[in-house]
Amino acid sequence: MPGAGKSTLGRMLALKLNCKFIDTDKCIEERENMSVSSIFKEKGENYFRNLETQIVSELSFIKNCVISTGGGTPIFNNNLQKLNALGTTVFLNVSIDELFKRNNLNIERPLLKVNMKERLSNMYKNRLPIYNKAKIIIDITDFNIKESLNKILQLVRK
Template sequence: MVWKLHKTVVLVGMMGAGKTAVGKALATILGVPFLDSDAEIVSAANMSIAEIFERDGEPFFRARESEVIARLLEGTPCVLSTGGGAFLAERNRQLISQKGISICLQASLDLLWSRVRHKDTRPLLQTPDPYATLQSLYNARSGIYALADISVQADATYSIEDMGQQVAQVLRQRPDVLECKDDA
């Protein structure tokens, strides 16, 4: 099948929810470009997100993040993965709502922990008790992520490809976002 994407699909959710991995799989399924707002920031700054947080602080990072998301939403419709905190800012939610469609990848706290606990690339988890920090973030952010246009529940048994197919299946029910262009 050939698909025409009318709006950028913006993946939001907690760190470890699979936004980047699932985003790449979804972009392949739909035959559209994949972009990652965090990767764009790292490329522009020529330093890691952890280094940006350490050098310039979270408010500086969040301002750059909003600028990058606004720029990426102006481009050709694609699949866009955002950082876990991006959707928390009302200005980002408004931009995403105006120019794209937000899809929250939801995952249980245990699944998220299993995915992030061995990574040192998560600046917000560089605390004495990273599990408690993740739990606190999860509890604080869940209500905001619930504002996404669509939510898709992750399952520990799903492969990345399975999750990409789950998201694609939901999008197929939204002809304002995704249209089948088969000539058959």
């Protein structure tokens, strides 16, 4: 979900595991030379989702890395199935109230510009069945960043 901590924790996890970190949203922004918000605004969500799928396909050639995807990436075009085939997937589960607090600080989220709490709640409800197909599911609502990282490391190393 947006604001779950994917990029922050992914970057830290990559450092701990001594491997490369890839943020798919950043890859898309570099490729398109524009922000995710601008892509949504100027080219539409379908265009963006197709870019995500292209990036996921290209990731199959990269080994030993931590990948942070956008919150919608696993939902579209069977991307979660593709990501599960690449390695260990982790769903960072966070409560709606906590997601609202975190996202309220970030006005750049294109899908959350209006009625944020309601949108987050609907998004969560719709996405949860797909997210629950990740190989590891961890609720980090009540964890700080260090606790979250340690829990993820513990589960990934099993």
